[in-house]
Amino acid sequence: MSFYSPGETAEKSGFSIDTLRYYEKIGLLSDIARNAAGRRVFTDDDLAWLHMLRCLRETGMPIAEMLRFSELARGGEETFKERVELLEAHDRRVEEQIAVLQTQQKHIQWKIGFYRSLA
Amino acid sequence: MSFYSPGETAEKSGFSIDTLRYYEKIGLLSDIARNAAGRRVFTDDDLAWLHMLRCLRETGMPIAEMLRFSELARGGEETFKERVELLEAHDRRVEEQIAVLQTQQKHIQWKIGFYRSLA
DNA sequence: CATTGACCTGGAGCGCACTCCAGGTGGAAT
């Protein structure tokens, strides 16, 4: 079990088949193997990479930046520093997002309490 | 200081003038006063409402749902229950968003550590 | 009196991230 059809991959990665095709087309996925019939065959490595992409997407990284990260990931060790910098910058943005959500969530909860107190 | 020009309102609310006009047009803002020249005049109440809208937007509520909330807010006390339900449902989504961000942030931080350990 | 600048309107345009579609292929099941 280390090769996956597009359907299986969609299920495991949480991206739709259309999205997988789209990601390959724009260069987020490279060197996806094909079988004799021209169909995509995904490996465990592809799945791991998709897992990373999912993590970045769910934390709001724009596709343009994921593209930059993919380019770096295709490079060798000499891109480690830049990859770390990119991820650290993103990590700070995620931190900020969480802080905003927590602050605003307090407002919402206060508002709920306010309505409750009047009802 | 209880009347504000569109420019001041944009500055205080964090929405652009274009967005304020758009929000009025689609019905998120109602009964915005005008001066003799036909220009918008915002009140402290408008600002408070914009603050609420900002809170909902920053926590990812879609405009369609904010519209629903505005309708309820234009209603009287008899809509309190529904408003609370809407806000509570949203609160749960915000909770979920925060959880996702925190989980994924751990992955990012792990990845940073991983690259660091190889460098 | 001319210019400037903030604002007005209706409507078009944009950026992002998909998502859908038409038309076709190739292998497996009935």
Added chain:
DNA sequence: ATTCCACCTGGAGTGCGCTCCAGGTCAATG
């Protein structure tokens, strides 16, 4: 043998939330 299904391609379309534009008004400033 034919039906079915998952998949293929290039390209068009979608939904969201603004953002920009042309052309105009009005009050204040130099």
